[in-house]
Amino acid sequence: MLRSIYRILAPNGKVYALFPINAPSPAHIFLFHSIAHVKEMVAEAGFELLQEEYITANNVTVEQAEEKKMPIDACMVLVKS
Numbered sequence: 007m008l009r010s011i012y013r014i015l016a017p018n019g020k021v022y023a024l025f026p027i028n029a030p031s032p033a034h035i036f037l038f039h040s041i042a043h044v045k046e047m048v049a050e051a052g053f054e055l056l057q058e059e060y061i062t063a064n065n066v067t068v069e070q071a072e073e074k075k076m077p078i079d080a081c082m083v084l085v086k087s
Contacts, residue, residue, distance in 0.1 A: 007035065008051035015086045020056065022083055023048075029077040040072055044080050053084040 011021060027038045038044050041060070048055055061079040062071040071078045 008047060008053065012051045012053060012086055017086060019086045020083055021053075021085075022081070025080040025082065027078040027080055028071070028075045029079075038080070041068070041078070041080060044082075048082065048084060052087065054087040055082060056085045057083040 008023075015021060025038050025044045026034050027040060027044065030037055038047075045055065059081045060068045061081065062068055063077060066074070066076060068078060070076070
């Protein structure tokens, strides 16, 4: 799906994307397992990561959430390079 978005986006175009990590749900198209996994797919699609923020629940750090496989929302602004 990222490659399709990249293909139709104008040169230097930006897109905001939200990637649910460790958050299985029928509404989620793909299950990501880590921040590194998301970044790898973003890079493979050809995007440059312009900005990133991570949101966790229950006052845990991003590191704790990844270690314990707790849900993380990865919010990213991507640019077509």
